[in-house]
Amino acid sequence: MIPTPRLLALVALAAVVGLLLPLHQVPTGLWAGWMGLVVLAAAADALGLAWEVPLAVERRVAGSLSLGVFSTVTLRVYNGARRACAVDITDHAPAAMETRGLPRRLRVAPGGWTAVDYQCRPRVRGEHVFAMVQLKKASPLGLWQGTRRVGHESVVRVYPDFAALGPYALYALDQKLSVFGALKRRRRGEGSEFHQLREFRQGDALRQIDWRATARTRRLISREYQDERDQTLLFLLDCGRRMRTRDGALSHFDQALNAMLLMSYVALRKGDAVGVASFGGEARWLAPRKGGATLTLLLHTLYDLQPTLTVADYVTAATDLMARQRKRALVVLVTNIHGEEQEELRQAVALLRRRHLVVVTSLREMVLDEVMDAPVATLPDALRVCAAHDYVAERDHGLGMLRRAGVPVVDVTPPRLPVALVNAYLAIKAGGRL
Numbered sequence: 001m002i003p004t005p006r007l008l009a010l011v012a013l014a015a016v017v018g019l020l021l022p023l024h025q026v027p028t029g030l031w032a033g034w035m036g037l038v039v040l041a042a043a044a045d046a047l048g049l050a051w052e053v054p055l056a057v058e059r060r061v062a063g064s065l066s067l068g069v070f071s072t073v074t075l076r077v078y079n080g081a082r083r084a085c086a087v088d089i090t091d092h093a094p095a096a097m098e099t100r101g102l103p104r105r106l107r108v109a110p111g112g113w114t115a116v117d118y119q120c121r122p123r124v125r126g127e128h129v130f131a132m133v134q135l136k137k138a139s140p141l142g143l144w145q146g147t148r149r150v151g152h153e154s155v156v157r158v159y160p161d162f163a164a165l166g167p168y169a170l171y172a173l174d175q176k177l178s179v180f181g182a183l184k185r186r187r188r189g190e191g192s193e194f195h196q197l198r199e200f201r202q203g204d205a206l207r208q209i210d211w212r213a214t215a216r217t218r219r220l221i222s223r224e225y226q227d228e229r230d231q232t233l234l235f236l237l238d239c240g241r242r243m244r245t246r247d248g249a250l251s252h253f254d255q256a257l258n259a260m261l262l263m264s265y266v267a268l269r270k271g272d273a274v275g276v277a278s279f280g281g282e283a284r285w286l287a288p289r290k291g292g293a294t295l296t297l298l299l300h301t302l303y304d305l306q307p308t309l310t311v312a313d314y315v316t317a318a319t320d321l322m323a324r325q326r327k328r329a330l331v332v333l334v335t336n337i338h339g340e341e342q343e344e345l346r347q348a349v350a351l352l353r354r355r356h357l358v359v360v361t362s363l364r365e366m367v368l369d370e371v372m373d374a375p376v377a378t379l380p381d382a383l384r385v386c387a388a389h390d391y392v393a394e395r396d397h398g399l400g401m402l403r404r405a406g407v408p409v410v411d412v413t414p415p416r417l418p419v420a421l422v423n424a425y426l427a428i429k430a431g432g433r434l
Contacts, residue, residue, distance in 0.1 A: 001046060007143040010038050042143050049139035049146050053080040055087065055108070057133045057151040061120075066161040068249055070100070070121045075133060077116075079108035085137055089116060092131035092149075096124040096158075122158040125254070126304035130154040159303045160257045196224050231434045232288045232329035233267045233274045233425070234356075235260050236321060239305060240280030240312030242336035245365055247414050252363045253307040255414035256334045259361075261298070262418045263332070263425055268294055270429065275329075277321055278305060280312025285324065314341070314348035322351060330357050330434055332421070337362040342398030349407055357434055359424055360402055361410040363417065368392055 003011075014035050060074040073093075079085060090103040101118030108114045122128070132149040139146065197213055200220030213221035237260070243253040250258075264274045268290065275288030276298065286301045312335070321331070331352055337345060337360075345360070352358045371388040374381065399409050408428070412420045428434060 001049065001139075001144045001146045003042075004138065004142055004145050006141075007042055010041075010143075014038055041141060045139040045141040045143040048141075049137070049144055052140075054148060055079055055085075055135055055137070055150060057089075057135070059091070059130060059133065059151055059154050061130065061154055061156060063156055065120075065122050065156055065158045066163060067122055067125050067158055067254065069161055069163070070119045072117050073120055073130075074115055074117050077106060077108050077114050077135075079110055079112060079114075082110050083140070084109050088136040090134045090136075091118065092134060093120050094122075094128035094130065096126075096128060097122050123249075124306075125158045125160065126306065127155060127157050130156065157303060159299050160254065160261060162258075162261050162299070197221050198224050230290075231272045231429075232325075232327055233264070233272050234288055234321070234325060234329045234331050235264075235274075235276040236317060236331055236333045237276060237278045237302075238280050238312050238333075238335035239278045239282060239307050239310075241307065241309050242280075242312065242338065242341075243307040243363075244309075245336060245363070247366045250414070251307065252336055252414055255417055256361075256363065257302060259417040259421045260332075260334065261295070263421045264298055265295055266422055267425065268292065274298065275325075276301065277317070277324070278302075279317035279320070281306075281308030281310050283320075288325070288329065314344045315351065318348035318351045322355065325356070328356055328434065330359065330425070330428060332359045332361060334361045335363075336365075337395060337398060342401075345398070346401065346405075349402065349405075353407070357428065359408045359410065359428075360399075361417070361421065362395075362399065364411055364413050366413045366415075369413070 017034065056078040058076040058078075060076070062071060065071050073091065075089060075091060077087065077089065084107060086105060086107045088103050088105050091099070093099050093102075098121045099118060100120075101116075104116050104118070106114050106116055131153055133151040134147065134149050136145055136147050138144070197210055198221070200209060200222045204222045208222040208224075210221045210223050237256065239253070243251065243256065245252045247255070260276070267274050271290070273288035273290045274294055276284070276286045278284045282305060284301060284305060286298060289297075314333075314335075325331075333349070333352075335345075349358050349360060368388055368391070371384055372392070374385065376382050376385055396411075399411055403409050408424055410417070410420045410424055
């Protein structure tokens, strides 16, 4: 308990009166009576606050929250005492969450519940704990303010915001991502599987016509193909310091997770198996599997994985993956390539290509484009622009060597990564390259 301004004012008044005692302007008995009354009132008020029935608090918060999305938390306060009371309520949300609407003042009727809502937005994925709720309540005479922590801790999990990718996913199922920049590609080669026969439509190629069925029905009948199924998509995810770069509210690692989830959703709906292996920090492995439950399993496997300060070893990661994955797969290596690591990356890709089809995905920092496009007015500006161009040229040289070796490369800024990855996947499926 701490004294309120009311009690401090009474004590200050008593002190001022005490200063007048040597001047014999105030009777000593009157001052002593005043002091005794203040002490008794303060003691009785403190006991009254201590003996009151404590308030009870319930917290209602979803067990799973989405990164960067505001969610509602409800606090319900119960007053079992005989008098109404006003309380100041504050919830101890995790430090990694932004809150709006706290602290709040409530008036709780006797024998009743009062609820208050506030908003919280997670800024870091993983498991977080809400501590007990803090209540500040005045004593019956208002001379003291008591502070208590009540309620229980709540554990929540913060996942990547898959809902933000919903529009992409809906269009990707029918290969209509052109709305967002992804293109439906014409099938070619021998990699597509026969799906069904249907009536000839304008725009169908002549080679699609099934002449036997046409002769039998006396109508033009076309063969319809679908993408090959029962294939394997495996992500090789860099968790090293390269992925700690932050463009906007999310790090490159978080952006990569979002893109992986979208690509996984599309692949699972097309009948392929999806798995993931992380390297450059905490090594996690989820063997490729099919079915709608795989996406949930993927979320549970990666929701609390964070990039570290470790320098990732591409060759070791490739060696481990070759030992684990014997069946041919589409391996999507997700990283942020720097110039000094390009030779090691080429060795790792060469190792993986002995058995698998490899796609290298490199996240390009948005600040590079901003620096190179900035106006040059001073010598420091010129040096900054030259350094950015040299860095990009060295980086593009390494990626160009991979492309000339026949390795598909996706080199985009983080916001463009989801569509770019799905584009690469659809092109490979349509071409029958697996």
